[in-house]
Amino acid sequence: MQWETVIGLEIHVQLATKSKIFSGSSTTFGAEPNTQASAVDLAMPGMLPVANEQAFRYAIMFGLAIDAEINKRSVFERKNYFYPDLPKGYQTTQLAEPIVGAGHVDVQLSDGSSKRIRIHHAHLEEDAGKSLHEDFHGMSGIDLNRAGTPLIEIVTEPDMRNSEEAVACARKLHAIVTSLGICDGEMAQGSMRFDVNVSVRPKGEDKLGTRTETKNLNSFRFMERAIKLEVERQIELIEDGGSVTQETRLYDGDKHFSRAMRSKEEANDYRYFPCPDLLPVVFDDDYIARIKADLPELPDNRQARFIEQYGLSLYDASILSAEANMASFFEAVVKACDDAKLAANWILGELSARLNSEEQSVSASKISAVQLAALIKRIKDNTLSSAGAKKVFEALWNGENNDVDAIIEANGLKQVSDTGALEKLVDEVLAGLPDQIAQYQEADEKKRKKLMGGFMGPLMKASKGQGNPKLFTEILIRKLGE
Amino acid sequence: MHNKTVAELSKGLAQKEFSSEELTSHFLNRIETLDGRYNSFITVCKEQALADARAADKKIQSGTATAWTGIPFAHKDIFCTQGVTTTCGSKMLANFRPPYDATVALKFKEQGAVCLGKTNMDEFAMGSSNESSYFGKVVNPWGDNLVPGGSSGGSASAVAARLTPAATATDTGGSIRQPAALCGITGLKPTYGRVSRLGMIAFASSLDQGGPMARTAEDAAMMLNVMAGFDPKDSTSLDNPVPDYTATLNQDIKGLRIGLPKEFFTSDLDSKMAGAIRAAIAELEKRGAILKEISLPHSALSVPAYYVIAPAECSANLSRFDGVRYGHRCDDPKDLMDLYMRSRSEGFGEEVKRRILIGTYALSAGYYDAYYRKAQQVRRLIKNDFTEAFADVDVIASPTSPSPAFGFGSKGDDPVKMYLEDIFTISTNLAGLPGMSIPAGEIDGLPIGLQLIGNYFDEGRLLNVAHQFQTVTDWHTKAPKGIS
Amino acid sequence: MSIQQSDVEKIAHLARLEVSAEQAQRLTKDLSNILDLVDQLQAAKTDGIAPMAHPMDAEQRLRADTVTETNQRDALQSVAPAVENGLYLVPKVIE
Structure with missing residues (x-):
């Protein structure tokens, strides 16, 4: 039945x-x-x-x-x-x-x-x-x-x-x-x-x-x-x-x-x-009527505002707006880092995963809104790669240090974005990979993308993980196309 | 000294004819020597009273005394008094020493009045004869085999026997007025909400009201001056201005319209009682009052309505006595149910149990509409009757009780016979009106009371009429035989 | 309305009052007499009459939300029959 x-x-x-x-x-x-x-x-x-x-x-x-x-x-x-x-x-x-x-x-x-x-x-x-x-x-x-x-x-x-x-x-x-x-x-x-x-x-x-x-x-x-x-x-x-x-x-x-x-x-x-x-x-x-006039923002209204004001998707907005604590955490992060998309991604991704696994609410977060915003700022200004950012997050959560820049410094997580230094590295690595270069140059556009990984691996290794991947890619495409 | 009124004692203290300590000792001695016969006190606060009297004497010396400073009085044992056993006439609270004062008790303390002790009462104020007290029955000073009335029988007996000049009391269905009548003294139940109920152990919350018992209307007015007033800690306390009740005692009552409810003066009324009451009312007529017959058509339903509402409220009010936080607890309870069942059954007497059961029944599923709701509707009809009556008259007069003091055990074992004792007084509690009883005659050598009912907050007028009556009659000065 | 001894036993239990069979019998008679008195109410015409819970048609005053009480545990527990570590003791509560 x-x-x-x-x-x-x-x-x-x-x-x-x-x-x-x-x-x-x-x-x-x-x-x-x-x-x-x-x-x-x-x-x-x-x-x-x-x-x-x-x-x-x-x-x-x-x-x-x-x-x-x-x-x-x-x-x-x-x-x-x-x-x-x-x-x-x-x-x-x-x-x-x-x-x-x-x-x-x-x-x-x-x-x-x-x-x-x-x-x-x-x-x-x-x-x-x-x-x-x-x-x-x-x-x-x-x-x-x-x-x-x-x-x-x-x-x-x-x-x-x-x-x-x-x-x-x-x-x-x-x-x-x-x-x-x-x-x-x-x-x-x-x-x-x-x-x-x-x-x-x-x-x-x-x-x-x-x-x-x-x-x-x-x-x-x-x-x-x-x-x-x-x-x-x-x-x-x-x-x-x-x-x-x-x-x-x-x-x-x-x-x-x-x-x-x-x-x-x-x-x-x-x-x-x-x-x-x-x-x-x-x-x-x-x-x-007086009570009604002073009513704080309700979850439904806040959701609509998050979509409108921060350009969030309905799904992201619904989760971030539901709880007052979560909503104010999100808005505090956005205010301090001025990037709603990254703030939403980090809160709904890394932070929520951590909170869920520890069965905690955002009010018990071991990372403050200010810290998360500082982290996001370092992603935006290319200081941190996404892998590096995760390491900083980890260090903050575990309480190793509560200053983002100090963690980056202490762990050598600062990306190398000096184009001259990166170009030198690319030249050195490419010099040791003539076969792969030939293969790349014969390939069509679609295949070339796949072959990029074969260069990136050695490059990251050569830069001890500190090279800015985005810049590496730009340099590679330019050099291989020459 | 014990035949002086509060007003006279107050003057005597002010003029230093005697000290409060002398006065207090005098009354303490009387209680010690005479109260074995009346059993009107449950607790006598000898040491504290003498200490308070000495403190009062200092205040009098220093010129900071009020009318009540140094005046001995007694509290009905329903008012919580800090550190002084407060039993409510029950085994349940036989050893209960409240860590707080009732608002009424505080007000007397603030005046520097001297509390002689706590007076006996029907258990939890449930009774009209003072036979239900755990601490033994109270004897009416007018006769060793006579009840003093109830539930404030201890206060009434003590005032009548001149063991105290005045006493506090409470009235849920007539518990101030009926014992006042039976003991030949003056008692006033104020408008509901006039006197704070905080710290006054509840019987039926929507009916209970504290008030004064004394020998004269003037003394009652002086007491009400202390007792009345708004209390923010009592949600049912009303924030109306409190006049000086002694200021209007001497007003002329010429033109006063007195209503006589035809439902109270029927052929059922004992002819001697009818004659005595009519004679008393005639005195007021002589002073210029105008008599009018009025009708309170639903008054016959007041006793039935009361015996639903009061038990219903008491059934819940007395649930807090469960042996957990204070009060009687049975020995070695085997489980929680046993703790409740035995603590309550051992702690409460028969009449209290009866009323809890009636109230529980009236509120239980399937009976609420037929009993509780119906009684509350009738309550409104009763109130409406009074509202209409007071459109035409200023005061309503009637006997306080159907008969003078009756003998112990004379109501037999049918509780209903006792309940009908309050037939003239209950309707004012249901309506929340002020009511008063003053000594107004005698039947076969026993005092009877004239009840005066006033409109809301018209205590001043009741006291005025009573005082005017007492200036031309001497019933209030008569002492029981053997008391001089 | 008549009341049966079984009703008396039921309400006595609700009210947590222990009554023996003999007491229940006497109480049944008492309560029947009281209910006979109370039944006079049924004669009253009360259609459309609002029940009256309070003698005055007043409204509740509301308190400001402030903490005015201080810890009085010792004084309040001085009258308690059984306390330990600040707790009131009762026979085991089974949920």
């Missing part, structure tokens, strides 16, 4: 506010346990929440970026359940009246097509704390520093049909929130976490199959692998005569394995109701 996969995403995005959504505690990542958990965050008796305006501003920015309706009135509700990382015994969230209504994002797929993914809504809520499972005499330790960090939860429609579309959607949302500056996008720190709803159905069937929810995927690669694994699992289950159980699953990326979550086995009844400690949040059109 032919199966169709249906995927919807729920994405938790930690907002980059300085303080928490309902208290004045810091949201800095990595503090000592419970040092950023105030009486409000700990739900001490009598403590009350006061909402952070910046969290709303960020949520509205997101809503505007996905072309969504902004609800001028939104209401916080209590979602009731017991868990040690949830101090109040309820999560303050939005349900019936979220801040951001329906919107959409457009994603580029590898076959060159694009697809529109609908966003059902996005709402504001508070993050929970963390349970640490290291053994404390058979107990777990609870750290509530994260409790109360503002989140927007973005809920998509089940519009995706395979893992590529799901990952493209996730990447696009990552690009949007980082471009807006409302989230640091650090997925390894949990700044953006993906829950994936997956179901399968026979191709042509309208009714949705039973779905599972795989929680807290924190890299695009894990997301892709978890979806593929879950699709296989569900199809296998059904084809073996079983059926899919609606459940919440946990994916272990290191072991590439998933299982149902025990804490979610119980059917929940969250008993949502409007939070009586918080009043409805109301904005007027002016407020929203």
